[in-house]
Amino acid sequence: xxxxxxxxxxxxxxxxxxxxxxxxxxxxxxxxxxxxxxxxxxxxxxxxxxxxxxxxxxxxxxxxxxxxxxxxxxxxxxxxxxxxxxxxxxxxxxxxxxxxxxxxxxxx
Numbered sequence: 730x731x732x733x734x735x736x737x738x739x740x741x742x743x744x745x746x747x748x749x750x751x752x753x754x755x756x757x758x759x760x761x762x763x764x765x766x767x768x769x770x771x772x773x774x775x776x777x778x779x780x781x782x783x784x785x786x787x788x789x790x791x792x793x794x795x796x797x798x799x800x801x802x803x804x805x806x807x808x809x810x811x812x813x814x815x816x817x818x819x820x821x822x823x824x825x826x827x828x829x830x831x832x833x834x835x836x837x
Contacts, residue, residue, distance in 0.1 A: 749762065
């Protein structure tokens with residue numbers, strides 16, 4: 730479809746369609762405008778955020794970071810008191826942390 734044909738469907742002038750295409754290219758087009766163009770093309774606009782990795786992986790990573798943030802000050806204090814935490818005995822299962830902790834805390 731030419732820009733002139735799309736302009737006719739949108740009830741705008743052809744240079745406006747060229748400007749729309751440029752703004753889409755730059756990533757600055759507004760969703761409302763994109764929706765209007767989709768309707769003119771007899772399409773439906775679908776806007777989605779797609780994770781780069783599975784949600785379970787993200788939650789496990791965030792839970793691990795949560796554990797490290799919480800343990801670091803305790804381990805530091807214990808080290809100052811000559812009470813070093815043994816790495817083998819101090820490990821907590823991430824699955825337990827995920828089950829026992831409000832997951833909203835993982836995103837702080």
